[in-house]
Amino acid sequence: AQTVTQSQPEMSVQEAETVTLSCTYDTSESNYYLFWYKQPPSRQMILVIRQEAYKQQNATENRFSVNFQKAAKSFSLKISDSQLGDTAMYFCAFLSGTYKYIFGTGTRLKVLA
Amino acid sequence: DTGVSQDPRHKITKRGQNVTFRCDPISEHNRLYWYRQTLGQGPEFLTYFQNEAQLEKSRLLSDRFSAERPKGSFSTLEIQRTEQGDSAMYLCASSQDSNLETQYFGPGTRLLVL
Numbered sequence: 001a002q003t004v005t006q007s008q009p010e011m012s013v014q015e016a017e018t019v020t021l022s023c024t025y026d027t028s029e030s031n032y033y034l035f036w037y038k039q040p041p042s043r044q045m046i047l048v049i050r051q052e053a054y055k056q057q058n059a060t061e062n063r064f065s066v067n068f069q070k071a072a073k074s075f076s077l078k079i080s081d082s083q084l085g086d087t088a089m090y091f092c093a094f095l096s097g098t099y100k101y102i103f104g105t106g107t108r109l110k111v112l113a
Numbered sequence: 114d115t116g117v118s119q120d121p122r123h124k125i126t127k128r129g130q131n132v133t134f135r136c137d138p139i140s141e142h143n144r145l146y147w148y149r150q151t152l153g154q155g156p157e158f159l160t161y162f163q164n165e166a167q168l169e170k171s172r173l174l175s176d177r178f179s180a181e182r183p184k185g186s187f188s189t190l191e192i193q194r195t196e197q198g199d200s201a202m203y204l205c206a207s208s209q210d211s212n213l214e215t216q217y218f219g220p221g222t223r224l225l226v227l
């Protein structure tokens with residue numbers, strides 16, 4: 001069975017600094033997708049970034065980028081120039097085959113002014 | 114805004130009562146998913162629909178839970194004889210055939226069973 005592990009329950013970062021959130025996963029599949037979702041307080045989950053496993057190039061979306069290490073089964077999220085609006089729970093998610101997401105337990109990120 | 118909507122946003126009920134939640138997906142999305150999220154955890158998959166067909170159900174979905182999507186549009190999730198352990202956020206998501214991998218989430222229904 002696939003599992004997703006986020007080992008950092010909470011993190012904080014100063015505004016304008018860079019922070020990296022960790023995610024590791026376990027699977028025997030070769031074709032899959034990985035996602036980072038953001039869940040602001042009392043608001044709905046929003047897709048931050050996605051990565052296809054068959055692509056070697058790391059995905060980027062503006063200030064958000066990933067470091068995808070397929071052999072190590074690692075998928076970290078880097079947030080550059082952190083903003084107060086980045087304060088949220090961040091969930092790493094894995095998807096393969098049946099189209100049901102497997103989520104990690106989340107990392108609570110607080111951006112400090 | 115034509116995102117995923119859920120109703121109600123909050124529900125407080127007494128143990129043993131039945132509750133029903135509604136989800137309206139993004140209009141052109143054929144797939145609809147239900148997840149449950151308890152405090153301090155990530156969402157866990159419950160079930161999903163392709164149009165009106167329910168294609169997969171998690172073992173988390175006991176016989177007290179039933180989900181429907183009668184016309185392939187909105188969906189309902191009913192919990193019968195609620196228990197305190199049912200207290201959670203119930204999330205709905207949808208995706209479209211041309212981009213099945215990306216799911217768009219609604220705001221959730223927070224259930225508290227007293």
